[in-house]
Amino acid sequence: MANIHTPIPALKLNDGTSIPVLSYGTGTAWYKTGEESKIDRALVESIKTAIKLGYTHLDGAEVYKTEPELGLAIKESGVPREKLYITTKVIVNIADIEGAIKNSLKKLQLDYVDLYLIHSPFFAKSDAELQSAWATLEKVQAAGLAKSIGVSNYLVPHLEATLKTAKVVPAINQIEFHPYLQHTELLNFHKQHGIATSAYGPLTPITKAKPGPIDGYLAALAKKYAVSEGEVLLRWAIDQDIVAITTSSKEQRLSDYLRAATFKLTPVEIKEIKEKGEEKHFRGFWNDKFEESDRS
Numbered sequence: 001m002a003n004i005h006t007p008i009p010a011l012k013l014n015d016g017t018s019i020p021v022l023s024y025g026t027g028t029a030w031y032k033t034g035e036e037s038k039i040d041r042a043l044v045e046s047i048k049t050a051i052k053l054g055y056t057h058l059d060g061a062e063v064y065k066t067e068p069e070l071g072l073a074i075k076e077s078g079v080p081r082e083k084l085y086i087t088t089k090v091i092v093n094i095a096d097i098e099g100a101i102k103n104s105l106k107k108l109q110l111d112y113v114d115l116y117l118i119h120s121p122f123f124a125k126s127d128a129e130l131q132s133a134w135a136t137l138e139k140v141q142a143a144g145l146a147k148s149i150g151v152s153n154y155l156v157p158h159l160e161a162t163l164k165t166a167k168v169v170p171a172i173n174q175i176e177f178h179p180y181l182q183h184t185e186l187l188n189f190h191k192q193h194g195i196a197t198s199a200y201g202p203l204t205p206i207t208k209a210k211p212g213p214i215d216g217y218l219a220a221l222a223k224k225y226a227v228s229e230g231e232v233l234l235r236w237a238i239d240q241d242i243v244a245i246t247t248s249s250k251e252q253r254l255s256d257y258l259r260a261a262t263f264k265l266t267p268v269e270i271k272e273i274k275e276k277g278e279e280k281h282f283r284g285f286w287n288d289k290f291e292e293s294d295r296s
């Protein structure tokens with residue numbers, strides 16, 4: 001079926017590559033708790049549906065145990081490899097990153113990923129451990145196994161430690177980001193260093209954190225642009241040059257999310273959501289790892 005939507009735009013990264021600004025995630029809603037080798041056909045079909053609708057950027061991780069489904073769906077989709085943008089992440093086998101990427105590639109049935117991320121900094125007991133893991137990602141990139149390399153869930157101190165010895169500046173930091181968790185200081189740091197931002201949990205204000213101070217304004221904007229509130233939230237991230245990672249098992253919702261590529265919020269609207277959002281703080285992921293006092 002032809003993609004009836006506007007193609008998803010791409011953002012240029014500091015290494016010269018481009019990343020599609022809307023991604024289909026296989027973590028939340030999809031990650032496996034059982035045997036990794038037991039294929040979840042519903043996930044394979046959902047990924048193929050996403051690709052058919054026009055998603056090209058797919059987000060995985062070794063810890064989700066969904067790499068085999070991504071590999072199958074990519075193959076069965078019939079879409080040429082180079083038309084897709086595949087992200088995966090390492091954390092389970094962080095002690096053997098070179099083994100981990102090879103294992104991930106085998107499950108993905110790919111020769112390379114577009115983006116390889118350290119899933120979180122919480123494995124490291126020292127700056128040296130962060131620096132050593134990053135040096136290994138640099139080796140992975142030099143070997144051609146990942147076009148771009150980056151990090152996820154890093155805060156400013158983790159980035160500072162990494163940058164002290166890095167030869168390659170991380171291309172991106174994938175973080176929880178939405179109006180109730182704006183990471184202002186971290187985003188300023190990203191800008192200063194040419195690190196792009198990607199947002200997971202972009203729909204949190206409507207899925208997990210209702211009621212909240214942006215509810216009324218979000219409803220008004222959804223009406224104005226004839227989209228859903230979720231699409232306004234996706235657009236709010238995209239309008240700030242932030243890559244939005246979402247997901248759904250419902251084809252209609254996946255199709256609707258693509259409307260985020262068809263309109264733009266005005267600078268005043270972006271600022272209004274920002275300011276109203278700052279009135280509330282909410283974190284949906286990794287709460288046991290981040291300090292309660294850390295709102296950065």
Ligand SMILES: NC(=O)c1ccc[n+]([C@@H]2O[C@H](COP(=O)([O-])OP(=O)(O)OC[C@H]3O[C@@H](n4cnc5c(N)ncnc54)[C@H](O)[C@@H]3O)[C@@H](O)[C@H]2O)c1
Nearest residue numbers: 025026027028029059152200201202203204245246247248
């Ligand atoms: N790096 C990390 O640590 C990390 C953490 C979390 C997620 N991720 C990635 O990001 C992806 C997306 O994360 P997410 O699921 O939190 O994103 P999200 O905030 O976009 O939420 C998506 C969920 O919201 C539901 N939803 C959409 N519209 C809704 C509505 N109107 N009402 C109620 N529910 C609605 C969807 O069905 C889906 O389950 C994951 O699959 C994963 O790939 C990464």
Ligand SMILES: OCCc1c[nH]c2ccccc12
Nearest residue numbers: 027028031032061063064285
């Ligand atoms: O990236 C999503 C958050 C996450 C961290 N570890 C996990 C294990 C299973 C599923 C999700 C996660």
